[in-house]
Amino acid sequence: MKDYIIHNEWKIIEKGFHKEDNRITESLLSIGNGRTGQRANFEEKYTGDTLRGSYVAGVYYPDKTRVGWWKNGYPEYFAKILNATNWIGINVAVDGEELDLNTAKINLFYRDLDMKSGLLTRHFVAELSSGKQIEVHSRRFLSIADQEIGAIRYSVKALNFSGEISFQPYIDGDVVNEDSNYDENFWISIAQKIGCCSGFVCVETKKTAFQVCTGMSFKTKLNKQIIDIEAKGIEKEKYVGAEMKLQVKQGDEVCIEKYAAIVSTLNHSKNKLQEATEKTLRRASDKGFDKLFADQEKAWAKRWETSDIRIEGDVAAQQGIRFNIFQLNQTYLGDDERLNIGPKGFTGEKYGGVTYWDTEAYCLPFTLGTAPQMVSKNLLLYRYKHLQKAIENAEKLGFTDGAALFPMVTINGEECHNEWEITFEEIHRNGAIAYAIYNYINYTGDKEYLAPYGFEMLLALSRFWSQRVNWSDEKKKFVMLGVTGPNEYENNVNNNFHTSYMAVWTLKYTLEAIEFLKKEHPILFEDMVKKHKLKELNETSRWKKIIKDMYFPYDFNRKIYLQQDGFLDKELIPVSQLKPEDRPINQKWSWDRILRSPYIKQADTLQSIYWFEDDFDRESIERHFDFYEPLTVHESSLSCCIHSILAASIGRQEKAYEMYLRTARLDLDDYNNDTCDGLHITSMGGTWMAFVKGFGGMRVKNGKLNFNPFIPDGWNSYSFRLNFRESHLEFIINQSDFRLVNHSKTDIELVVHGKQYHLPAKKELTIKN
Incomplete structure (x- = not known):
């Protein structure tokens, strides 16, 4: 356990350079905007321990897996969101001596991440081996208002000398993944160009042929005045830069404003990619750093308005929950159903930035409560659009007749995890996806999602469970053999309670979905019967037997x-x-x-x-x-x-x-x-759940919000907001009472400690604890 991050309600602060923990801080101060993620690496050269990471959502490579003993059904690759072109680089030298905080004497160091605006700030004073001292301020953000733009304001002040300072802003596409299975470079060069104040590098992934074009433009200021300065272009393979040399006097400050355009073929055609890069750079340069940042602040304020949680009386708890919410918000904006949420987001290489069952189990509740309904629907549509792949995954393992096994790890619907105890056995992920359909409908009231998206998925999932169990003559029960539950510290066990319970529940819920469709959408249901060759009587009869006779291990003493x-x-x-x-x-x-x-x-x-x-x-x-x-x-x-x-x-x-x-x-x-x-x-989605469902006691039952709240000892108050169907509510509790504020134009019925209340539009309700 570490304890060097300063407690603060809105910022993540490091005072003094903790070199031994630099990789930790790089993770903690990561920034993103849903399309791009960037670790808190230094702009200037750093030869110390660092994990350089820039990531572009949806751009991946099928890295061939290493397995000692290959088994039928293994996927041949592990998908990875790749470490992409380094757009932040600005090398600095003083009279030919490179700035490197690994070798320089650091007289002052401070960096923080302002969660209110997504701004990463760094301030330090470095003394080079020559004794010359410089003061550096850097500010950096990835715009969530214009998701293809990144911006840096980087200034250097000569403290005790007059001389030459050189700057080299650059774009470097010659990058690697530290976790590459075969130490392979995943990128090939497509095009590059450098001019006097701008340039770009366009690279393509091997095999998957995604292209990413990263452009830069920059402005130079001396003592806050824009200057024209000759820049010498530098070109290497997958690398462009521009070197500028300035003669400065003691006390002078030079500032480089660097704008980056990060565009990919996920959103642009290949023949328009360079044009889109240039257009984005012009847009960024025309607006300038201050206007771009003002747009950033407004966009973040809008997100915080519906998702912020406030705690009075516990700074550590306050910082913790805001940090979790901030990272969730900047990882997934929900405007693209092709994207999902990886366990590490875009803050590091582990887990490859791909999708696990975590999204459905831990992140969906957060989007349901804090974002527009379409955001949660997009998460479900991501899985629905991979349904055919899930059926193919099941077929590889011997399942038939449209049974589906959604992958444990994926980016495109194919399974890409090759640890047998997880790939083949951790099948409770199917239950998590079924539960997500229920959770979405229960929360939003959007029963029409069953017609047909939800139903098609539930049918395929139920067919899987129906085939996955078998009858035990000894127990006179259906059993579930050879599985791994959420507890991965046990593998290849029989009759894991959670897995079996999810199977039975899924079958029950699918039967309910069939009844709903037969009643509300009979024509559509008949179409589904034909499309999926549903033998209703035969299949549902078996489901009902499994529901009735499933075996669950039980300790009658305890x-x-x-x-x-x-x-x-x-x-x-x-x-x-x-x-x-x-x-x-x-x-x-x-x-x-x-x-x-x-x-x-x-x-x-x-x-x-x-x-x-x-x-x-x-x-x-x-x-x-x-x-x-x-x-x-x-x-x-x-x-x-x-x-x-x-x-x-x-x-x-x-x-x-x-x-x-x-x-x-x-x-x-x-x-x-x-x-x-x-x-x-x-897991940060789980933190939000722990707060709202734990402290707030929030549940949805019979179409109504229910609350059973308490306030921890030592807290003065806390508050959170929820989107629920047509309403937007604020919940405020202190040690004596709590208030529910209806910020919407719609009346709402809700239940608090088992008692029903009516809360009119634009009104509030106060209840004693």
């Missing part, structure tokens, strides 16, 4: 469902008895030892209880929580949020707060010692 067969054969030593030097076990123990241990990576049985809490009474939830949580090491970023929500639901307020603070500050404090390779973006 009155709890077991995570899977044989769980009680383990030596049930609680996590509290582990030695500190054994933590985290995923970095300290052999895999053999982990598999034989009782330790749980993240909510597994408790994941089902969280999703379907109405199926369990409070005493049952308490029993399950008290059995499983002490065995949980929380070494998944997706763990603490679920435990926080469940703890809140059973009145364990201290535990709810403990788990919330850990998930909110997971990356800020580097709890799991892995922030260096990128942030845990999808």
Whole structure:
């Protein structure tokens, strides 16, 4: 756990250069705009430890996987959102001596990320080996108002000398991925050009043939006045730059304003790509840094208006939740159904920037509550448009008749994960996608999504579950063999409770969808029967038998469902008895030892209880929580949020707060010692859930918002906002009462602590705690 980030309500601040933690800070101060992500690398040359990263959404490469023992059904590649052209570079030299903070003496260093506006700022004073000192200020952002533009204002002041300062703004497409399986360079050169004050580099991915054109233009100012200066063009393969040399006096300040255009064939045709780059550069240069940033501030203010959470009385908790919301907002804007949310977003290379079940399970609730409805619908459409690929994935594993297995990892619908215990066995992801359809419809009231998108997916998913189970003559029950649940510290188990529960629930929900379509859309339903060759009586009869006779391992003494067969054969030593030097076990123990241990990576049985809490009474939830949580090491970023929500639901307020603070500050404090390779973006959706569903007790039941709130000890107040159907609500609670403010033009019925209330449009309601 690290503790060098300064606590602040709106900023992520590093005071003093923590060189040993530079990769962590690079992750924490990453910026993005939904189309492009950029780690907090330095503009100038840096020879110290760094993970340089610029990423363009949707542009990927199928990196051939390395597997010791190939098995039928393995995908041949792991898709990666690539490290793309470096657009931020500005090399600096003083009288021929390069600025490099790895070798220079640093007399002052400060950098911060302003979450209110997405602005990355850095200020330092460096002393070179010659004794000459310079003061540098840099400001950088990726525009969410104009998503193909990045802007940098970089100034250098001569503190104790007169002499020559040279600048070399550049664009470098000769980049690599640190996690390349075969140390391959993924880019080939297409075109490049450098002029006096602008240039571009256009590169193409091997195999997938995406093209990215990155352009730059720049202005030079001396003591705040624009100057004309001769720039010498520099060209290498996949690299263009311009070198300028200025004679300065002591106290002079030189400023480079650099604008970048980052465009790709995801949004432009190849023959128009360079033209689009030049047009974007002109637009950026004409507006200038200040106007671009003013547009950025307005765009961010609009996003914060509906998504901000305020806490009074706990700066660490406040910074944590805003950091999570900020990163979620800048990772996915929701305006392109071809894009999705990777576990690390665009802040590092791990997980390749591709899609896992995390999106449906942890990010969809955030978009439902904070964004326009179409944003959440686009997340579902992303999966729907990959349905045929999911059917093909299932066929590769021997499934038939339109059964679908959505991939564990994907960018284009194909499975691209090759660890057998995950690729073939972690099939609960199918349940998460089915639940996402239900969650979307339950929250928005958009039942028409079932006709036909939701239904087609549910049918294919149910066909998978129907074939995946088999009848056990010994148990006289249907069983689910050879699976891996959310707890990846157990592989190839039988009858994992969560997986089996999701299968049964999916079958039930699909039967409900059939009845809805038959009643509300009979003609469409008949078309679906023909299109998908649905043998309704035969197929649904089997589904009903599975629902009735599914086997769930159960401990009658403890009155709890077991995570899977044989769980009680383990030596049930609680996590509290582990030695500190054994933590985290995923970095300290052999895999053999982990598999034989009782330790749980993240909510597994408790994941089902969280999703379907109405199926369990409070005493049952308490029993399950008290059995499983002490065995949980929380070494998944997706763990603490679920435990926080469940703890809140059973009145364990201290535990709810403990788990919330850990998930909110997971990356800020580097709890799991892995922030260096990128942030845990999808778990940040879980943090929002822990707050709104945990502290706020928000649920949607019978088409109405329900709240069962509490306020943690030590907090003065907190507030959050929700979009719900036609309404926009603000929830404000302090130690004595709470208020619900209806900011919309629509009346709303809601339930608080089991009592129903009517809240008129543009009115507020105050209720005593």
